[in-house]
Amino acid sequence: MTISMIVAYGKNWEIGLNNQMLWHISEDFKNFKTITSGHHIMMGRKTFESIGKPLPNRTSIVLTRGDFKHEGVHTFDEVQKAFDFAKESGEEELFIIGGANIYATLFPYVDKMYLSEVDYEGEADAFLKPIDFSSWDLLEEKYYENIIKNGEMTSPSWTFRVYNKK
Numbered sequence: 001m002t003i004s005m006i007v008a009y010g011k012n013w014e015i016g017l018n019n020q021m022l023w024h025i026s027e028d029f030k031n032f033k034t035i036t037s038g039h040h041i042m043m044g045r046k047t048f049e050s051i052g053k054p055l056p057n058r059t060s061i062v063l064t065r066g067d068f069k070h071e072g073v074h075t076f077d078e079v080q081k082a083f084d085f086a087k088e089s090g091e092e093e094l095f096i097i098g099g100a101n102i103y104a105t106l107f108p109y110v111d112k113m114y115l116s117e118v119d120y121e122g123e124a125d126a127f128l129k130p131i132d133f134s135s136w137d138l139l140e141e142k143y144y145e146n147i148i149k150n151g152e153m154t155s156p157s158w159t160f161r162v163y164n165k166k
């Protein structure tokens with residue numbers, strides 16, 4: 001089973017503030033949906049609470065050490081139990097979808113990364129640990145322009161990249 005991580009981060013590795021995303025990029029959401037649909041997605045309890053519901057067409061796995069439960073969600077108190085569950089369900093590519101705590105803990109297990117680097121700088125309280133790209137091969141790269149409506153930028157520019165571990 002391939003373990004993949006998918007994340008959008010800013011110029012200073014910002015990923016969130018007050019348990020919310022820092023930008024709204026609808027094309028990035030669409031990409032996220034296309035890439036993760038049909039797969040198991042694994043997240044921390046706080047990220048699940050920020051999304052608020054299981055995402056359709058995906059099997060949601062939530063990591064918690066507490067007694068958190070939610071309909072339509074599989075909860076585990078240990079990473080290995082969650083991996084085993086996905087593997088036993090026949091999953092070929094499991095997606096780690098955040099947040100900061102989970103990305104940091106699970107990074108050593110990650111085989112493939114789907115990264116959206118957003119041209120954004122601002123206040124944040126959740127960050128990705130800076131990635132050393134020297135041990136990763138770039139497979140794919142695409143730049144997306146910002147979106148300006150009525151003279152106001154409604155969506156920043158961003159670059160999507162896919163990497164495989166060397």
Ligand SMILES: NC(=O)c1ccc[n+]([C@@H]2O[C@H](COP(=O)([O-])OP(=O)(O)OC[C@H]3O[C@@H](n4cnc5c(N)ncnc54)[C@H](OP(=O)(O)O)[C@@H]3O)[C@@H](O)[C@H]2O)c1
Pocket residue numbers: 006007008009014015016017018019020021043044045046047048050063064065066067068076077078079097098099100101102103105126
């Ligand atoms: N930009 C992006 O792509 C992106 C994606 C996802 C999230 N985010 C942002 O990230 C932020 C949330 O990140 P966060 O670090 O605060 O929280 P988080 O990683 O989503 O969740 C942390 C929680 O996960 C549980 N947990 C962590 N490690 C565990 C382990 N080894 N075993 C069992 N349970 C474990 C604990 O839950 P309990 O406390 O219940 O024990 C812990 O409090 C938000 O701002 C969100 O918007 C950004």
